[in-house]
Amino acid sequence: MDLQLRDRAFIITGGSDGLGLATAHRLAAEGARVAICGRDEERLARAVTGLAGLPGDVIGVRADVRETGDLAALVERTLERFGRLDGVMNNAGKSAAGAFADLGDDEILADHELKVLAMVRLTRLALPHLRERGGAVLNSLAISAKAPAAGSLPTSASRAAGLAWTKAMAQELAGDGVRVNAVLIGYVDSDQWVRAARDAGQEYADFTGALAERLRIPMGRLGRSEEFADVAAFLLSPRASYVTGAAVNVDGGFSPVP
Ligand SMILES: NC(=O)c1ccc[n+]([C@@H]2O[C@H](COP(=O)([O-])OP(=O)(O)OC[C@H]3O[C@@H](n4cnc5c(N)ncnc54)[C@H](OP(=O)(O)O)[C@@H]3O)[C@@H](O)[C@H]2O)c1
Known part of the structure; x- marks a missing residue:
């Protein structure tokens, strides 16, 4: 199936490693243009070098998703280089899970800022451009969004919030032709x-x-990162044109909740 990604432009946060990098590889292999970001310049440069030679075009933009100014510069650089924006994958993050009794407010707020506010801010900045072309937003979440377990806070609360934002934004933005979906990740x-x-x-x-x-x-x-990337690339592509407000488990059947 041709995903019809050729020449379309995407931003992937946390694209310098792991699942973001695997998705950047998949999109660029399909001829898409991709801006990846991360905080570590060297890691970012290595990732861009590793993606050279694919049919698409990949740039690395150093950005910390917790900084609104960095996010604005990321969108700006992407538009400068590619002249359009068709999709954003909010993916940067790290696990933060421990016992409730040991959890302080600072850790809860920091996790919310990294995993929820960053997604909201980048989507807000990207929205005018996504509206122009009927673009897509994809949020990397975790299966704990629907099935929080003991010892999974604050991540599971941030991921549940991400799911609520995904669903409500999907309903609000469908009329503008902008789709919003999530992938609920197990262990990949x-x-x-x-x-x-x-x-x-x-x-x-x-x-x-x-x-x-x-x-x-x-x-x-x-899971293998390429297995995640196949699902992510499909959801970002026009081939998923009637899929919005969905949360897809990529977890080898692990979640107790569909
Ligand atoms: N893999 C899993 O099993 C799993 C399970 C559940 C959820 N997830 C979620 O899926 C997403 C990707 O996870 P992964 O396993 O691929 O992680 P990873 O291998 O650790 O890669 C994380 C990526 O995010 C970047 N990043 C981290 N903090 C950032 C920040 N503040 N600003 C910009 N970039 C940042 C990292 O680069 P720098 O460090 O250089 O910034 C790196 O490129 C995360 O949100 C994670 O919580 C993954």
Whole structure:
């Protein structure tokens, strides 16, 4: 199936590694133009170099999604380079989960700013441009948005908020031709699991194999980042033209909630 992505332009936050990078690869392989962002310049440059040679065009823009000025510059650079904006993937983030009794207000507010306010601010900045072409917004969330477990705060609360924003914005913006969807992620290969394996002093395959077994993931393994990217690219593409307000689980059957 041709995803009809050729020459369309996208922004992916947190595109310098993990799931964002895999999605940038997928979009650029389809001929799309992609601006990826992250805070670490070197990591960003490595990611852009790794994507060179694909049919699309990829630029890296250093930006911290918690800074509104950085987000405005990201949109500006994207429009300067590509002249259009067809989609935004709000993906930058990191896990923040612990015991409720140990959780302070500062951690809750910081998580909300990173995972919710950043998404709201970038979508607001992108909206006039998305309206011009009937664009798409895709939010990377987590299955805990619908099925919060013990020890999953504050992330699960931020992800539930992301789901509410996704649904309400989808209904408000459908009349403008702008679609808004979410992907609810379970456990998918990415740099965050590479770091976790390293911190545990284990080989990646051993660490993730044991994790899948302990969690009883029905498919018996973590997802591959390319499997996530296929779903994300479809939802961002015009081939998903009648899909809005949806939250798709990419979790190997792990979530107890559809
Ligand atoms: N992989 C999973 O199993 C899983 C599960 C549930 C939810 N998720 C969510 O999916 C998203 C992607 O996760 P991942 O596993 O691909 O993570 P990852 O491998 O750790 O990559 C995170 C990316 O986000 C960037 N980033 C982090 N903080 C940022 C900030 N303040 N401003 C701009 N960029 C920032 C990182 O670059 P810099 O550090 O250089 O900024 C990097 O490019 C995250 O929101 C994560 O919470 C993932």
